[in-house]
Amino acid sequence: MKHWVLAVLWAALALPALAQNPAPSYQSAQMEQRVMAIATELRCLVCQNESIAGSRASLAVDLRQQIREQVAVGKTDEEIMAYMVARYGDFVRYRPPLKATTMFLWFGPAILLAAGLAILLLHLRRRRGQPDVLPLSNADRKRAEALLHKSSESRK
Incomplete structure (x- = not known):
């Protein structure tokens, strides 16, 4: 009886590890490459010296997911970049455009x-x-x- 209780407790402790949200399996490899190409052009606002493609910060994970969703809807790279800049400012881009504010x-x-x-x-x-x-x-x-x-x- 004791062993069953311990097994149930260990299984309950392992449940949060299963709660991660991996990328859906229906996404094509080309789509994921496009997501990562866009993500390499964006700076992680937490790490600041790392792109969101390589960062493990929770904000970077969320931003990659937002990019995936926008790519799935059919938005262009420029539209996605404009959305990110509108939301986080020009600092989010590794190569911000040359203008008065930058x-x-x-x-x-x-x-x-x-x-x-x-x-x-x-x-x-x-x-x-x-x-x-x-x-x-x-x-x-x-x-x-x-x-x-x-x-x-x-x-x-």
């Missing part, structure tokens, strides 16, 4: 690099113009000589 996405890294180099060059130029050792005033020199004289007497 200028920073295209040129931001180059601008930040140029600004960093300019700041570095200005800093180095200012530093080169300054002497490494500042001259001592007469009062500082007398104080240093007194300290040196005092320390030499304490060693004797």
Whole structure:
């Protein structure tokens, strides 16, 4: 009796693993290739450095499913891409179009690099113009000589 109870409990624990939603088997290989081609052009909004085709994040899985549904309905790649951009913005595309709202996405890294180099060059130029050792005033020199004289007497 104990073994049957344990077997039923183990089977109940395994049920969530069976609840996953795999892609329907009626989909053709060509359709799945098209879904993956579109998914490689879209950025995972959770991972950000990975396409939704390769991401395992739940949002990426949902977006791939949305693409599958739209492909099954007969929408074109451009219509699907327009839907995703309308919903998530141009950032969702790996290669956003060049327009006023995406200028920073295209040129931001180059601008930040140029600004960093300019700041570095200005800093180095200012530093080169300054002497490494500042001259001592007469009062500082007398104080240093007194300290040196005092320390030499304490060693004797």
